[in-house]
Amino acid sequence: MSFQARGLTVRYPGASLPALADVDLSFEPGVHTSILGPNGAGKSTLLRALLGTVRPESGEVSFEGRPSADWPRRDMARRVALVSATEDFAFPLTVRELVAMGRHPHLGAWRSPSAVDREIVRAALREVALEDLRERPTATLSAGELQRARLARALAQQADNLLLDEPVAHLDLAHELNTFRQIAELTAKNALTTITVTHHLNLASRFSDRIVLLSGGRVTASGTPEQVLTKERLEETFGCPLEVHDLAELGRLVVPVGPETGR
């Protein structure tokens, strides 16, 4: 068991409603879980709670049996890598420098990167096909390239747990598909515990072993994509009429169809 949440309730200071309410979930190695749900459902908060950067108001959330918030940050970062939803750059940085920051938790304050560290960074850049852009300033990257660079940083962290907050936001069709495939393959090959927050229902259904549906801070469903991605459940969760088609090995196809368009 990697992560476990029991009765997890999180409330941000000053908020009347909790961001997460009474969540019971556990996550295991080798399983790619996608977290789906409307905006404000608590998806990103769940990732923060698992990582331990927000503390539960009640209930508990732990990583390997120890409350997540009690983990020394550096120890946690050697085991768990995060790609957050947004990131900006206060100062200019090259792609290589950005990806090399994934080695920070392994280097500590004083140790200089070794040949091994540099090779790990190169391999991570290769993995996301950014080798040729490694000396480019991040400011000159397209949104998709930047997103892949951030994924490479998480890979350079060599953690056995990946928390990905909308990793394919801003990516074009082909990169969306490749990124999801890559995430699924890495998860299976390296027995990673991977948790992906996404709005891409179709890709999630095809490349996830498990889907967790969140709504209003509560878990409304959890199971295989076939079990969770049903027309009734999705319509209720997203508040929008939908069509759901089964495309066999391509997963479920979810298409919003309403309300009436007036056309």
Add this chain to the structure above:
Amino acid sequence: MKPGSRYASLILLILLGLVLGLFIGPAGLSPDEVLRALRPEGGNEVARRIVLELRLPRAVAALFVGASLAVSGAVFQALLRNPLAEPYLLGVSSGAALAAVGAIALGLSRFGGLLLPVAALAGAVSAITIVFAVARVSDQLDTRVLILAGVVVSAFFGACITLILTLSPAETLRSAFFWTLGSLSGISWRMNAVLVAWSIPATVAAWGLGRHLDALALGEETAAGIGTDVERIKRMAFLLASLLAAVTVSVAGVIGFVGLVVPHAVRMLWGSAHRQLIPTSFLAGGGALMLMDVAARSAGGPVEIPIGVVTAFFGVPFFLVLLRRRGGDAA
């Protein structure tokens, strides 16, 4: 430029500043007299006093004040994620200035040379404490509130200074005015000792925070994800940078531009990684202020030009040229 030659060239800059600082001055000592005064028991008494009690401590002060300001600015820019941040942004200078001007107005500056620096340090630390307390909510330091609180506290202290100066006689006005412009004259070995004893360990500590400062520049969530204990690092960075600025302001008054321009120049020349930026800014800031102090002492003939004027005259055009060349990608 390889790191080795980068550091070597900055150390040469400092040595140049030291040589010019020792050999140039209004007393008009010949190079020979200066060299003899530097030998043990050599030279005449007046030359020895000028070289060893005035010029040398002044050069050392310029080195460590410039170095501390540059490191403080570099840390503040990373902590506040703001390229406009500089050591005095959060009220350190106005707190120190208010205390110093208050002490001058009350006539306390007559009682020994150390009273003014001690008052200034107390003022700076009070300002730091107020700003820190305002921005710290339930164990978290909000850097946006930090900037706003700093600016507002500065404005209030500035109003207090104006009030005191309005009610003061002309001679108080003049000495208070010179204090707020900053000066490296009359810094004793004792004050230098305090400056060095704080500036070196604080810089080493800031250097040790380098990777965390890199991480913070990407935002707090990402920083936490790559192993930075965000709140602890922000507190440490704030205290280190503020106290570096506080110590410099208490011995030398307010000297602008070094803390803003030097870290930017270093970033543009050699990149933003803080493990490089902190030590390089230390050397570059020290060397730059030593040379500018020589200019302040010699350019105006018998009149010493306030050092803050010189740092603005050199710093601003240099910075504008850098910005132009790099298309402003640091901002």
